[in-house]
Amino acid sequence: MSTRVVVVDDQQVVREGLMTLLDMMPGIDVVAGGANGEEAVAQVAETHPDAVLMDLSMPGMGGVEATRRIVTAHPDVAVVVLTTMADDQLILDALQAGARAYLTKDAGKTEIVRAIEAALVRHTTLDPIVQERLLAAAMRGADRTNERRRAEPSQDLLTPRESDVLRLLARGLSNGAIGRRLLVGEATVKTHINHLFAKLQVRTRAEAVAWAHAHGFGPGADGVRSGRPAG
Structure with a gap:
């Protein structure tokens, strides 16, 4: 078709x-x-x-x-x-x-x-x-954000599961594909994405991908786990 x-x-x-x-x-x-x-x-x-x-x-x-x-x-x-x-x-x-x-x-x-x-x-x-410009803008934004968050422990920004979702999001996977990789439902993936959007202060998948690339969550980053951990 x-x-x-x-x-x-x-x-x-x-x-x-x-x-x-x-x-x-x-x-x-x-x-x-x-x-x-x-x-x-x-x-x-x-x-x-x-x-x-x-x-x-x-x-x-x-x-x-x-x-x-x-x-x-x-x-x-x-x-x-x-x-x-x-x-x-x-x-x-x-x-x-x-x-x-x-x-x-x-x-x-x-x-x-x-x-x-x-x-x-x-x-x-x-x-x-466009990727270069978004990454540059994300880096500038990250610098400003880091200044505001100096006192915040970096590990508290995202849960382990939200980090997994972000890594897969940065690889271009759809919600369904992320759910299959992590063995969770698509509704659960959407919930994690909504939470990490709020924490990263972004509104779109593209902005989240730019943030991920700028912070080491992009393609090539390892550490994505499967299954249903408690995070």
């Missing part, structure tokens, strides 16, 4: 080029193209796609607000940002609005398709430049 995609970009040549390119890829069916956020919101409501490839800087309603409206009205639709900009605040705004991936227009067609596929199963894909 093909993945239905809406392509949104205010530049007609870019939009039509992306539509043609993606339509040639196996398993992708481009169902509409829009020039701004208003058209994106309307086309999603009309065509019921699986994913939206979204530019950010557009006349009228921009991509961040369009992403927010689409995700609110259609939470199962995966929004993948494809833009020329990698501004720290814009990255965070887009991810907080509900985008599941953030790519720059240096990305190739294979990268775009992989990001769409990953977004459909709620995995976060970030362009390497």
